[in-house]
Amino acid sequence: MRLSRSFTLPLLLATPFWLVACSQADAPAAPADAAPPPMSAAAGPSETPDDPIVAPSPNEPTAPFVPADAAQAPPAESGPNAPADAAAPGTGDARGRIERVLGDADQYETVFKALQQGVAGDDRAAVAALMRYPLRVDTGGSKREVPDAATFQREYERIITAPVARAISAQSFDTVFANQQGVMIGNGQAWLNGTCLDKACSRTDVKVVALQE
Template sequence: MSRLSAALLLAGAMLLATTPLAGRAFAQSENEVYNRIEELHGDAAGFDRPLRQLVQAMRAGDAETIAGLAEYPLTVKANGETYDIENAEDFVDNFDDLVTSETRRAVGRQQYQDLFVSSEGVMLANGAVWMSAVCDDNACEESHWAIIAINN
């Protein structure tokens, strides 16, 4: 291998190691995920319960529980269309069209250590669902975890 090829290979490896998606290519621990959530969003401990509720509800096809975990208006991409769901009732009434069986299965199998965390939120099932801490007041002293997008 030439010196130039070796240098380019090393530079590429260094670039890959510094990109946000690099962590997805390597195994990460639950502690690393927890710490990343805490670092970027705070209240990592508060994320556990809504995450578990969502995973269980997706397994069971429990539209009411999933609707209760969402922040409205909720953007849902399904069937090649983008929908702005205004409330939980609309979500429940249209659940089968808004959340595909593939998305339900993928989120239902979500493992904590496989979550991807960015400044936008926490990604489940390779982007099928995004959750984030949503501010409850203008100062954002109080917040709650909610589904902020579904991308079938």
């Protein structure tokens, strides 16, 4: 059958559209459980900074360790209950550091010097009076709490062992390490911290809160 010229031209023009429609209709549908395309790195959740760390007040000697600023922070395992060789030495700015994070550095220095003098003179009653009870002790391979000054004096030689006494005697106050947990003597052989005596914490009572080898 011959088509007239007037009918042939529209038919030729329409042919490409029919072919496109047929190819789309014949294309297989994507399976319902097909995985979505991978997300780019930019599409992931944005990182947010850690919550700011709030330093405990001086009347919290048993508060968890809070890292100091990076220049002065000891390794993560330091603190009153950590091994004695786990912490780094102080950096020489002890008084300024204590004033910033703990309060009156003079009180800490007074207790520090009294502890040194008492240990050097084997004045057991004087040393016992510088402790906060119950006192955490980790010496001679035994972890325990000393309940009072009388017990401390009876067990003095088991508590103020040779390594503890050497660390206390050799330490200079200008180089003690200090963070929100207290003032560290040696490599952790002794820790000092203060308890607030009023609501404003304008007055504190500084004592030794832990001893360990």
